[in-house]
Amino acid sequence: MAIHVKLDAVLAQRGITLTELAERIGLTLANASILKTNKARAVRFTTLDALCRELNCQPGDLLEWLAD
């Protein structure tokens, strides 16, 4: 997939675990894991909003485009 989610890197920088983040933003761990492992087909704006708020970052910090 061309869009890469850099959630693991941002989580490492913030020192937060995936479980903790999932609890804070109201995601199931399974869905958070799908996001982290780049298996997601789409991300809702509401989810992106919650992620940016909790991680104190911009959408561009979480997403990057990679050429195939």
Place this chain on the structure above:
Amino acid sequence: MKVLGKRSIASFITSVLDVAWWGIAIGLVLLLVLLAGSTFLELRGDNLTFSVPVAVQLDAPVHGASGETSAHFEKLQGNLRFPARQGAFLSGSVAVVVLAFGYMFWIVNQLRHVFRSLSQGLPFVMANGRRIRWIGLAVIFGEFGRFAIVYFWSYYTSLHFVADGLRFAPSVDINPITIVAGLAILVIAEVFQQGARLQEDQSLTI
């Protein structure tokens, strides 16, 4: 009344299909035994009979009750029952019936899987689209297969049986509605495939 899920129409149909599956499975086993026995057993008397579909043409004219109008039969269709005799026709016919049962067994099995997922409230799974497509193809090709068997049997009777005042004619019996139904099932299969893709997209949208 619920259509999908537990205690629904779908779960009722699943139960009916389960019973049909077991019935066909038992019938298939018995037919396989008969097929194996048809080459070894010696048939005596008229205990085992065949009933095959035939089409006949009558030579006798039909008159109106007043005697004024004369009419005639063009073609009559029915079944011809005759004692089975050992040989290629018996073994071949039993083999054809075994194949037909195997074919039904496979279709009912596919339907069971589809309706089981419907009774679990999961209509849009990828496997359902694939199974329904196979069922559609089976309905279409099954109709052609049925046509071929009926034609062969009526052709066989036209060669081997004679009767006063009537002639056996090879029967061309193909049902276009069944073909159209098979094509409609193929379309429904594609709808299920699209639904499964949407369901997958939905489940992977975070």
